[in-house]
Each structure stands twice: as C-alpha cells, then as structure tokens.
Amino acid sequence: MNISKQGFSIIITVYDQAHELKENLPAYLTQVYEPGYEVIVVDETSTDDTPDVLKLYKQEYPNLYTTFLPKPNRLYTRRKMAFNIGLKASKNEWVILHNINNKPTDENELQAIVESLDEDAELTFGYISKKGIRLQPFASYEDACYHILKAERKLKHIYNRRVMNYTWGRYNFIIVRKDVSYDVLKYFEQKISATSLLGYRMRILFKNLFGRSNTTFIKFE
Numbered sequence: 001m002n003i004s005k006q007g008f009s010i011i012i013t014v015y016d017q018a019h020e021l022k023e024n025l026p027a028y029l030t031q032v033y034e035p036g037y038e039v040i041v042v043d044e045t046s047t048d049d050t051p052d053v054l055k056l057y058k059q060e061y062p063n064l065y066t067t068f069l070p071k072p073n074r075l076y077t078r079r080k081m082a083f084n085i086g087l088k089a090s091k092n093e094w095v096i097l098h099n100i101n102n103k104p105t106d107e108n109e110l111q112a113i114v115e116s117l118d119e120d121a122e123l124t125f126g127y128i129s130k131k132g133i134r135l136q137p138f139a140s141y142e143d144a145c146y147h148i149l150k151a152e153r154k155l156k157h158i159y160n161r162r163v164m165n166y167t168w169g170r171y172n173f174i175i176v177r178k179d180v181s182y183d184v185l186k187y188f189e190q191k192i193s194a195t196s197l198l199g200y201r202m203r204i205l206f207k208n209l210f211g212r213s214n215t216t217f218i219k220f221e
Contacts, residue, residue, distance in 0.1 A: 024103035
C-alpha cells in the first residue's frame with residue numbers, strides 16, 4: 001500500500017466555536033492534495049452560531065461534511081462520542097483527528113504530512129510548532145496508549161500551547177487507520193489517578209527526551 005495515494009478524512013469536533021470555524025476552517029478545506037480528502041465537522045450541540053456557520057461553508061465547499069451530536073446524558077463523554085460519529089461518517093481508510101484551533105499554515109501541509117508518514121506505522125502523532133510540524137509514528141496504537149491517556153484524560157482541557165509539546169506528549173492531531181481508530185477512542189476521557197498520571201508523564205518525558213528518536217520534522221517557510 002502506498003499511503004501517499006490514499007484519500008484522507010479530517011475529523012474535527014466543535015462546541016460553541018463559531019469564531020474559530022470562521023477563522024480556521026477554510027484553511028482545512030483548501031488543501032492541495034491530489035488523491036482527495038474530506039473534512040468532517042461534528043457539532044457537539046453548540047449553543048452559538050456554529051450550525052449557521054457550517055451551513056454557509058457547506059454551500060461553498062463540496063469536500064465538507066457536517067453532522068451533529070445529540071445532547072448526551074453524560075457530558076464527560078461528549079468529545080469521544082462526537083469523534084465516534086465522525087468516524088462512522090468518514091469514507092477513507094485513513095483519518096486525522098484534528099482540532100479547529102490548529103489550522104494549517106500552508107496549502108500543501110496535508111501533502112507534505114502524508115509524504116512524510118511512516119507506512120509501517122498504525123498511528124502517528126502530529127506536534128505543531130512555530131517552525132513546523134513534528135511527526136511521531138508508532139507501530140501499534142497500543143504503543144501510544146500512555147500518550148493518549150494523559151493528553152485526552154479531560155474533556156474540557158485542550159492543549160493549545162506549543163512550547164515543549166513534543167517533550168510532554170501534548171500532540172495536536174492524530175493520524176490513524178480507520179479500522180483501529182475506534183480502539184484509539186477507548187483511551188479518551190478515562191479517569192486517571194494522580195499516581196498513574198505522574199507515571200505516564202515520566203514515561204513520556206524520558207521516552208521523548210532520551211529514547212531513540214524516530215520522528216520526522218516538516219518545515220514550512
């Protein structure tokens with residue numbers, strides 16, 4: 001399989017983020033990527049103008065698909081459920097779980113990322129910095145479980161800081177095969193004890209600082 005010839009589904013979940021959609025969504029929708037891609041935005045039952053903004057963009061961009069999350073009974077599972085809906089709507093073998101706050105800075109960003117992917121990796125983290133993007137591949141999604149458990153443990157806590165993100169495992173997006181993405185979501189929003197969290201932090205810190213690095217860095221001018 002040549003991953004550079006694969007279509008991709010970019011999945012974004014939003015909640016009361018009409019402003020961020022206006023500012024950032026066009027950058028996701030105007031990527032130059034020949035195999036084709038789709039952007040799926042899942043509205044987590046927003047109370048602002050998010051639905052109206054999405055309707056306007058759907059009229060302009062054919063590669064945009066929108067859906068919504070019915071109001072759940074248990075709020076802390078909302079983001080996990082929203083991504084699950086996005087995955088079910090996706091049409092491609094590979095998906096990118098993204099954050100509307102981290103818009104692409106270059107129209108060729110998706111192409112550059114895909115060309116740099118390790119084809120043997122089942123999951124790859126993307127870390128965004130001012131200088132470019134760092135990709136960290138994992139042969140199996142299970143190898144990345146400590147990173148996911150730490151970074152996704154709280155629904156309302158989203159890391160937007162870009163200082164030492166890689167060092168602490170605070171990734172900005174996840175690239176994963178769709179057939180294992182549902183297994184990845186099981187690590188989202190789990191309650192973790194303070195002792196376990198400290199252990200995860202130290203494990204990630206030492207791995208990223210002193211482990212044998214197999215990351216790839218993509219620089220954009």
